[in-house]
Amino acid sequence: MVRTxxxxxxxxxxxxxxxxxxxLSVKLMEMGCLPGTTVRYNxxxxxxxxxxxxxxxxxxxxxxxxxxxxxxxx
Amino acid sequence: xxxxxKVALVGNPNSGKTSLFNQLTGLNQQTANFPGVTVERxxxxxxMSDGSIAEITDLPGMYSLYPRSLDERIVAEFLLNHxxxxxxxxxxxxxxxxxxxxxxxxxxxIVDIGLPVVLALNMMDQAAKAGINYDLHKMQQLLGxxxxxxxARTGYGVDTLKQAxxxxxxxxxQPVYALxxxxxxxxxxxxEKTGVDNDxxxxxxxxxxxIPSFLSDDEKEIVQSLKKKYxxxxxxxxxxxxxQRYGFIQDLLDQVTIRKADEEWKRYTFRLDRILTHRIYGYxxxxxxxxxxxxxxxxxxxxxxxxxDTLFASLSNYLSNNLPEGPLTKLLADGIVPGIGGIVxxxxxxAILFAFISILEESGYMARVVFIMDKxxxxxxxxxxxxxxxxxxxxxxxxxxxxxxMIDNWKERLITILVTPFMSCSARxxxxxxxxxxIIPEETVLGVFNLQGLTLMGLYLLGFFAAIGSAWVLxxxxxxxxxxxxxxxxxxxxxxxxxxxxxxxxDKTRSFVVEAGKIILAISIVLWVLSSYGPSSQMKExxxxxRGEAAELQLAEDELQDKIAAYQLEQSYAxxxxxxxxxxxxPLGYDWKIGIxxxxxxxxxxxxxxxxxxxxxxxxRADDENTIKSRMQQEINxxxxxxxxxxxxxxxxxxxxxxxxxxxxxxxxxxxxTQSWKWPLLQLVFMSALAYVSALVAYQxxx
Numbered sequence: 001m002v003r004t005x006x007x008x009x010x011x012x013x014x015x016x017x018x019x020x021x022x023x024l025s026v027k028l029m030e031m032g033c034l035p036g037t038t039v040r041y042n043x044x045x046x047x048x049x050x051x052x053x054x055x056x057x058x059x060x061x062x063x064x065x066x067x068x069x070x071x072x073x074x
Numbered sequence: 075x076x077x078x079x080k081v082a083l084v085g086n087p088n089s090g091k092t093s094l095f096n097q098l099t100g101l102n103q104q105t106a107n108f109p110g111v112t113v114e115r116x117x118x119x120x121x122m123s124d125g126s127i128a129e130i131t132d133l134p135g136m137y138s139l140y141p142r143s144l145d146e147r148i149v150a151e152f153l154l155n156h157x158x159x160x161x162x163x164x165x166x167x168x169x170x171x172x173x174x175x176x177x178x179x180x181x182x183x184i185v186d187i188g189l190p191v192v193l194a195l196n197m198m199d200q201a202a203k204a205g206i207n208y209d210l211h212k213m214q215q216l217l218g219x220x221x222x223x224x225x226a227r228t229g230y231g232v233d234t235l236k237q238a239x240x241x242x243x244x245x246x247x248q249p250v251y252a253l254x255x256x257x258x259x260x261x262x263x264x265x266e267k268t269g270v271d272n273d274x275x276x277x278x279x280x281x282x283x284x285i286p287s288f289l290s291d292d293e294k295e296i297v298q299s300l301k302k303k304y305x306x307x308x309x310x311x312x313x314x315x316x317x318q319r320y321g322f323i324q325d326l327l328d329q330v331t332i333r334k335a336d337e338e339w340k341r342y343t344f345r346l347d348r349i350l351t352h353r354i355y356g357y358x359x360x361x362x363x364x365x366x367x368x369x370x371x372x373x374x375x376x377x378x379x380x381x382x383d384t385l386f387a388s389l390s391n392y393l394s395n396n397l398p399e400g401p402l403t404k405l406l407a408d409g410i411v412p413g414i415g416g417i418v419x420x421x422x423x424x425a426i427l428f429a430f431i432s433i434l435e436e437s438g439y440m441a442r443v444v445f446i447m448d449k450x451x452x453x454x455x456x457x458x459x460x461x462x463x464x465x466x467x468x469x470x471x472x473x474x475x476x477x478x479x480m481i482d483n484w485k486e487r488l489i490t491i492l493v494t495p496f497m498s499c500s501a502r503x504x505x506x507x508x509x510x511x512x513i514i515p516e517e518t519v520l521g522v523f524n525l526q527g528l529t530l531m532g533l534y535l536l537g538f539f540a541a542i543g544s545a546w547v548l549x550x551x552x553x554x555x556x557x558x559x560x561x562x563x564x565x566x567x568x569x570x571x572x573x574x575x576x577x578x579x580x581d582k583t584r585s586f587v588v589e590a591g592k593i594i595l596a597i598s599i600v601l602w603v604l605s606s607y608g609p610s611s612q613m614k615e616x617x618x619x620x621r622g623e624a625a626e627l628q629l630a631e632d633e634l635q636d637k638i639a640a641y642q643l644e645q646s647y648a649x650x651x652x653x654x655x656x657x658x659x660x661p662l663g664y665d666w667k668i669g670i671x672x673x674x675x676x677x678x679x680x681x682x683x684x685x686x687x688x689x690x691x692x693x694x695r696a697d698d699e700n701t702i703k704s705r706m707q708q709e710i711n712x713x714x715x716x717x718x719x720x721x722x723x724x725x726x727x728x729x730x731x732x733x734x735x736x737x738x739x740x741x742x743x744x745x746x747x748t749q750s751w752k753w754p755l756l757q758l759v760f761m762s763a764l765a766y767v768s769a770l771v772a773y774q775x776x777x
Contacts (some may be wrong), residue, residue: 024559026309029316030138031561032176042344046353047449050458050560057335058173059343059564061445066559 003074005053005067008041014072015039021069032056033070079128080160081120081239084149084184085168086176087135088438088565090196093226094168095132096577098236103581116581122236131162134479137176139183139278140312143482147284154187154278155288156271164242166235168194171201171208171223172335172566178323179316181217182250188272190242191219194235198223204339207332216326218246227571249274250322254311260304267296283308343438343566350439356446364465367430368534371469371500375422382422386415405602413598416680417591420470423500424586425579427469431462432578436570441562448560454542455549456493457486458560464490464541467497468534471740473582475747485554489545491747492757495740496541498534498732501680505731506530508683511703513724533732540733540764597677597738601648601685605670608646616641648674662730662766663723663773665711675736682731722776726769734765 008014016037019025032055033039040054050063085091095103099118116132133152134145141147155161165184169177174195185191195210214221220238224231253261253273261276268289270276279286280301285294301307349355394407434440440462448458459481466474474494481487498506510526517525607613620641624634643649651673652666659669671685686706709718735741735758744754 022313023309023557026140026312026316027142027559027561029313029320030140030176030179031563032320034317034320043347043351045351045446045449046356047446049449050445050562052347052351052445052564054337056175058176059566061441061560061562061564063448063560066561 003072005039005041005070005072006051006064008039008072010041010043012074013038013040014074016070017073018071019069020071024066024069028062028066028070031060032058033060039070039072078119079122079126079164079239080162081128081130082153082162082165083130083132083168084153084165084180085135085194085196086137086170086180086563088563089135089168089170089177090226091135091168092132093571093574094166094194094196094224094232095130096573097226097229097232098130103577120236122240123233124240126240128236128239131160136180138180138316139187140281140308141283143480145479147282150278150282151286151288153184153189154275154282154286156188156275158288162189164239165189165191166194166239167191168196168226171195171197172204172206172339174327175320175323178217178326179319181219182319182322183274185217185219185246186249186251186272186274187278188245188275190245192235192238192242193217193219193221194231195221195223196226198230199225199227200339201335204335205333206335209330209332213326213330216329218248251315251318253277254314257304257306257311260300260306264296264300268293280306281308281310281312340566346567347442347564350442351446356442360443360446363430363434367427367465368468370426370430371423375426378422379419382415382419386411386418390415404606405599408606409599409602410595412684413595413602414591416598416678416684417587417595420500420680421583421587424469424473425583427466428473428579428582429575431466432575433570436568436574438565438567441564444560444562445564452558454545455486455489455552456542456545457481457483457490457558458562460486460490463494464497464538467494467499467541470499470501470586471495471497471737472743473586475740475743476585478747483554483558484556485552486558488748488753489548489552491744492548492753493541493545495735495737495757495761496537496544496733498537499679499737501678501737502533502731504680505675505682506533506728508686508703508706509719509724509728509731512706512719513721513728533728536729537732544760592739597674598681601674601677601681604651605643605646605648605685608642608649612645613642616645643670661773662769663720663726663777665718668727672730675731675734677736677738679731679736720777722773725776726773729772730765730769732765733761733768735761 003014004020005014016033016035016039018035019028034056037055042052042054042059044051045061048064050061051067052059052061053067054060083091083095095116095118098120103116103118118130118132120128120130122128131152133149136146136149139150139153141150152158152160153162153165167177167181167184169181181191181193195208201208210221210223220242222231222235222238224235226232251274257277257280258273260280261273264270264276264280265273268276268279270279279289279297285297289297350359390407390411393411394403397403397406431440434443443461444458447461451458451460460478462480463474463478466477471494474497475491478487478490478494481490507530510529514526514529519525519528617638620634620638624637629637648670649666652670655669655673656664656666659672664672667686671682674681674685706719707717710716711718711720741754741758744757745751748754
């Protein structure tokens with residue numbers, strides 16, 4: 001089954017395996033979300049969106065629709 | 075070296091770049107705009123150890139040479155334009171030592187475009203606390219650039235950095251990124267045709283999302299045709315480039331890292347986030363902070379505002395008493411000095427507001443506000459980042475609109491710009507205060523609340539709802555293919571650096587005084603001329619009439635002067651204009667006198683009180699609002715025989731001032747920021763129409 005970042009629960013980690021959106025992937029990679037990198041889902045904003053993840057040694061927030069373009073393996 | 079050494083500071087947001095800039099230059103700074111655009115360019119001067127002066131430019135924070143927002147595009151073009159006289163001799167890349175990867179990504183790009191680079195490894199104290207340890211000597215070797223450890227908070231490393239700036243003249247010759255084989259031919263062709271001196275620089279010219287504006291028309295044509303010929307489009311190799319660069323960086327970090335950080339040092343941040351982004355407490359705390367800001371703008375700023383008011387009133391008095399009588403003295407004492415006073419009076423409020431905003435930004439909290447507000451704001455076509463401009467709008471729309479530049483999506487930025495003036499700015503306060511005092515009784519409701527205070531709060535809420543309501547309408551109307559996204563770093567919480575807060579306050583206040591000052595000053599002079607002059611025979615006749623009545627009533631000299639002023643105003647050009655628009659505003663419950671105040675308020679709202687003062691002939695006592703209030707209370711409406719300022723008229727005016735776009739300075743800034751007259755005009759028409767209709771409904775219902 002293909003998983004995306006949105007399938008993680010708070011505190012869970014995964015490894016980025018790819019992207020479903022070319023345009024966005026370029027920006028995500030610049031921000032350190034490279035394939036092979038470990039990400040951790042930290043918490044979501046009060047209304048469930050956006051979310052906060054730890055990646056490449058810092059905390060990044062992104063919207064669910066963006067997180068959904070990031071494939072991960074657990 | 076001929077001329078000053080030109081140094082540019084670049085770095086990621088939150089890398090402490092501005093702190094370092096402040097350390098290098100102190101208050102020796104100036105803010106100008108980049109040519110042709112309104113992105114602020116902060117430059118400052120720094121004395122070097124050899125006695126020379128270096129010119130330092132602080133560029134907006136960015137993550138890569140591939141821009142996402144307007145701010146970033148300007149930086150990219152600034153760094154790519156090597157033929158410009160502004161092209162830096164040395165670039166300082168400021169990187170956060172606790173979070174080095176992304177900083178190095180930007181560094182490798184700048185190295186590759188062929189500019190001499192020094193790396194300032196900032197926040198070394200925090201890195202040390204976090205247990206991070208780098209082999210700086212090796213890092214320097216592998217990168218081929220000087221690496222200077224700094225701590226911009228304490229000034230550690232700043233002198234060494236200055237030394238390094240004097241010694242760095244040449245660019246690193248070895249590019250980090252090896253261009254894709256497919257683009258070598260097109261890069262070669264571009265270099266032959268335009269004389270660009272470096273492969274990666276040529277490649278950047280081809281791959282920028284917008285063809286750089288500094289190129290000549292011929293060169294733009296060449297770039298365009300080459301892109302077509304070789305089927306290049308922005309982003310084609312971008313992903314591969316990023317992966318290659320990060321590969322290099324990871325390799326480098328593996329070699330130079332002696333000790334890695336554990337996450338222990340961020341424990342406080344994680345704990346604080348649990349509260350500050352909590353489902354309930356998160357919003358409660360944010361609301362509490364907003365109330366605190368509000369409270370301080372209203373109560374703490376009043377005292378210095380009164381001082382300034384008194385100061386300018388006495389200065390104006392002093393001038394008119396001590397300078398030889400004549401039109402020039404009158405212009406100075408009645409036009410220019412009160413005009414400047416009207417601007418300076420808002421400085422305390424603006425300073426307090428920006429103190430708060432700057433503290434919130436410095437501490438890292440503002441990023442959390444964006445985070446918790448994003449979903450709500452998006453429903454209204456805005457963005458989490460719109461919160462800052464809307465908050466700033468409570469002090470003044472001008473700096474608020476300038477702060478929309480960090481919103482990367484054009485549609486969301488435009489909507490934010492268009493609705494921000496609905497937020498009740500401080501210029502509305504004097505108008506609201508006097509009208510509320512006139513029509514709302516000073517009563518206590520529910521035991522604790524002051525009815526007048528509640529009314530004022532209601533007007534602010536009304537402005538806020540008008541802002542988000544129209545944002546929602548605009549969201550439905552405007553079409554945009556551009557995608558909206560949010561990729562925002564949540565930096566660790568840090569103590570604000572008070573030095574930075576102070577400089578921000580100084581800088582924002584100064585730009586407000588200059589920006590708004592020019593226009594308010596010009597308008598107050600025009601207004602003064604229009605209300606002081608009229609057809610000379612009619613003006614004389616008005617004076618005679620006043621003297622006649624005064625003799626009959628045996629008025630004292632200053633009361634006589636007031637009467638003359640009042641009668642002459644009616645005959646002045648301003649009075650004639652007021653009479654001309656009377657039919658339009660009559661349904662709102664206004665007469666020609668209020669009409670003049672309305673018209674002058676289109677220059678700036680706060681002029682209302684001053685105009686009312688002039689019109690109701692209070693002359694030298696114009697600055698005492700109580701006096702104006704009692705005069706306004708005594709004003710009789712000749713049609714009804716009752717008071718002019720009834721509840722209906724007052725309410726109608728309050729609503730008009732809540733909604734109407736009455737600020738030339740804001741319109742001018744909107745024009746500059748949107749590069750078109752279409753948007754400020756739309757804003758003016760829409761807001762004025764809303765103001766008119768709501769004032770009309772209110773008056774007709776209550777009258």
